[in-house]
Amino acid sequence: MTLQPRNGRAPSVKDVAAAAGVSLGTVSNVLNRPAVVSTATRERVERAMADLGFVRNESARQLRAGTSRALAYVMLDGGNPFFHDVAEGIETAAEDADLSLFVCNSSGRSDREAKHIDRLVQQRVQGILITPVDPDASHIVEIGQRGIPFVMVDRLSRDGGHCSVAVDDVLGGRIAVEHLIDRGHRRVAFVGGPLSVGQVRERLQGARAVWAEFGMPAEDLIHLPTEALTVSEGRSAGERLAGLPTRRRPTAAFCANDLLALGLLQHAVTAGLRVPDDLAIVGFDDIDFAAAAAVPLTSVRQPRQELGRTAARLVLDEATNPDHTHEQATFVPALVARASTGTVRR
Amino acid sequence: MTLQPRNGRAPSVKDVAAAAGVSLGTVSNVLNRPAVVSTATRERVERAMADLGFVRNESARQLRAGTSRALAYVMLDGGNPFFHDVAEGIETAAEDADLSLFVCNSSGRSDREAKHIDRLVQQRVQGILITPVDPDASHIVEIGQRGIPFVMVDRLSRDGGHCSVAVDDVLGGRIAVEHLIDRGHRRVAFVGGPLSVGQVRERLQGARAVWAEFGMPAEDLIHLPTEALTVSEGRSAGERLAGLPTRRRPTAAFCANDLLALGLLQHAVTAGLRVPDDLAIVGFDDIDFAAAAAVPLTSVRQPRQELGRTAARLVLDEATNPDHTHEQATFVPALVARASTGTVRR
DNA sequence: CACCAACCTTGAAACATTTCAATCCCGCCG
DNA sequence: CGGCGGGATTGAAATGTTTCAAGGTTGGTG
Numbered sequence: 062m063t064l065q066p067r068n069g070r071a072p073s074v075k076d077v078a079a080a081a082g083v084s085l086g087t088v089s090n091v092l093n094r095p096a097v098v099s100t101a102t103r104e105r106v107e108r109a110m111a112d113l114g115f116v117r118n119e120s121a122r123q124l125r126a127g128t129s130r131a132l133a134y135v136m137l138d139g140g141n142p143f144f145h146d147v148a149e150g151i152e153t154a155a156e157d158a159d160l161s162l163f164v165c166n167s168s169g170r171s172d173r174e175a176k177h178i179d180r181l182v183q184q185r186v187q188g189i190l191i192t193p194v195d196p197d198a199s200h201i202v203e204i205g206q207r208g209i210p211f212v213m214v215d216r217l218s219r220d221g222g223h224c225s226v227a228v229d230d231v232l233g234g235r236i237a238v239e240h241l242i243d244r245g246h247r248r249v250a251f252v253g254g255p256l257s258v259g260q261v262r263e264r265l266q267g268a269r270a271v272w273a274e275f276g277m278p279a280e281d282l283i284h285l286p287t288e289a290l291t292v293s294e295g296r297s298a299g300e301r302l303a304g305l306p307t308r309r310r311p312t313a314a315f316c317a318n319d320l321l322a323l324g325l326l327q328h329a330v331t332a333g334l335r336v337p338d339d340l341a342i343v344g345f346d347d348i349d350f351a352a353a354a355a356v357p358l359t360s361v362r363q364p365r366q367e368l369g370r371t372a373a374r375l376v377l378d379e380a381t382n383p384d385h386t387h388e389q390a391t392f393v394p395a396l397v398a399r400a401s402t403g404t405v406r407r
Numbered sequence: 408m409t410l411q412p413r414n415g416r417a418p419s420v421k422d423v424a425a426a427a428g429v430s431l432g433t434v435s436n437v438l439n440r441p442a443v444v445s446t447a448t449r450e451r452v453e454r455a456m457a458d459l460g461f462v463r464n465e466s467a468r469q470l471r472a473g474t475s476r477a478l479a480y481v482m483l484d485g486g487n488p489f490f491h492d493v494a495e496g497i498e499t500a501a502e503d504a505d506l507s508l509f510v511c512n513s514s515g516r517s518d519r520e521a522k523h524i525d526r527l528v529q530q531r532v533q534g535i536l537i538t539p540v541d542p543d544a545s546h547i548v549e550i551g552q553r554g555i556p557f558v559m560v561d562r563l564s565r566d567g568g569h570c571s572v573a574v575d576d577v578l579g580g581r582i583a584v585e586h587l588i589d590r591g592h593r594r595v596a597f598v599g600g601p602l603s604v605g606q607v608r609e610r611l612q613g614a615r616a617v618w619a620e621f622g623m624p625a626e627d628l629i630h631l632p633t634e635a636l637t638v639s640e641g642r643s644a645g646e647r648l649a650g651l652p653t654r655r656r657p658t659a660a661f662c663a664n665d666l667l668a669l670g671l672l673q674h675a676v677t678a679g680l681r682v683p684d685d686l687a688i689v690g691f692d693d694i695d696f697a698a699a700a701a702v703p704l705t706s707v708r709q710p711r712q713e714l715g716r717t718a719a720r721l722v723l724d725e726a727t728n729p730d731h732t733h734e735q736a737t738f739v740p741a742l743v744a745r746a747s748t749g750t751v752r753r
Numbered sequence: 754c755a756c757c758a759a760c761c762t763t764g765a766a767a768c769a770t771t772t773c774a775a776t777c778c779c780g781c782c783g
Numbered sequence: 784c785g786g787c788g789g790g791a792t793t794g795a796a797a798t799g800t801t802t803c804a805a806g807g808t809t810g811g812t813g
Binding site: 083084087090099102121124125126127 | 760761762763764765767768769770
């Protein structure tokens, strides 16, 4: 196929109509209701489109239609493979509905998030999925007020004012720490922060709850705060952990996510600690890199892709179903035991 | 700010004009040339916009303007953090130019890639950045023919028909293998595939070239092919490597990217091999997870963010500068030596 | 041969915004 | 007091697509 070199403007339906010797309406019919056009005409129009290199102008289509053919996902941290996997799940669902997916990354910055949302609203996307920096920020609340279909991902709605999809983070914290208690650990660190992040708060809450239920002294569950959920913060937590006096030093660490856990693992290995013998480690999310670590990481699995697919389903329901009611989809996290907590402590 | 509940349609400039008691044109002026409007009127209009919760309809703006305010990047593998870092770099440049960035992921599938491109052309994005599955595919070539500003990322143009940005992969292969030779290795595996991927081909080519230059027998540089550049393929390559007869077994492996290297590392550790003593490993890309591996990975660094920033600069130049000439920006890769190749072999 | 139905095609209106030439209004100068 | 200049505002046109009622053509039937 040889395309005409563009003399200036991209060809429009009007140009195609002229080239094929039919009216605008017919060209549009070929595009949108091919069955209604006679074969001969259709072929003539199609050839004209091919010759001219015609491409639908989506803005004009959208302007007329009043709505775009796109969903958007604003993720919290593009550097964390967890969110990529969620996005994958959303994308499969979007593909099935023949919608595009715009993926944005707030990098944990509220201002960037607001800017992205602004643009998305201007684009009139059909719905917005978001893992927010702060679910109560005004730019988040306004999405709902605007009547734009909207689902919160990896975070539950407090007031049911919108759909949300997440795993039970409290439960996740419970099973992680229960697993460590099972393995014989009696002094455990919780590595994670800042506590302004809801997920961190709830995972810690679950950890503390189960710790208390087993009758362990609260001071033996040590919180090592971090400033972010990153590998390098994990490493630095490792340093602080190594600096603790031996009597207080935990034999195991539960990290608020896998990136922290990987950082901690790296520090431990560098410092000559054996994992899991000297230090057992549990992560959260079960990203692929967790299983791929040199000492494969025990982690609390979230159904990442399914989280995404479900979120997309909900937002599409809100967009198309007049009887839509908001739904909080909660998934149950599962512990995936691997070598990093391998042995039972005597 | 209390938004009016949406009775149906989103408010348009017309509604704002009515509410503020001015004409359409004035509202538009407030939006686009605030200086030209008197303060009193401007404030009246701005209040009306706030009261109504008016948001510009980007489709209409774009239709009139003839062009969108967006760039797009179609990446090859969203699961590989390397591409995320490149996207970060592009995004910073896009932000500076006050453009949105659409990030798409072809997941290595040509059909998906074609579909994404199709949508992007329909959206009339200002430019397309792409790390293609196959640079010669027809849907890639057509982008240029259409006159859409277009830059190839992480892959050089053969014929100079468009801009491109990449590191010198042949050189990358050379320095990786030279490093291993330096460290005393005399039997080395190249892990990577498929060879249809240009990056793999060129890294292997560089490896072979330097191997020959050092006068090493060709059969001592063993190619272990993989079906993809993933962690699990790296693991499986590790199995095949372990299965080689001792006399032929390499003492070091150069992997076509870090994901393979991480997989190989994991297998090695599981199999009880010491890294680097029993097996030294070099990766490629220097993603953050390479440094974060339990045995930090020696890797060939690409300036990931800068690759992205440069690509964005080039595409913007093509979009705005009438005297634009295509440019092949080549960066020099650098070896980052870490523990995975730590010791000199006796 | 006339008429009808079925099937195709047409043309105009509508979508929300931007642009720009034209108009309006005001105060100031002669 | 008339005219002028200049800043502020207006209104109409234009962007490309879709929709839909209305019109046109064809072939077949009575």
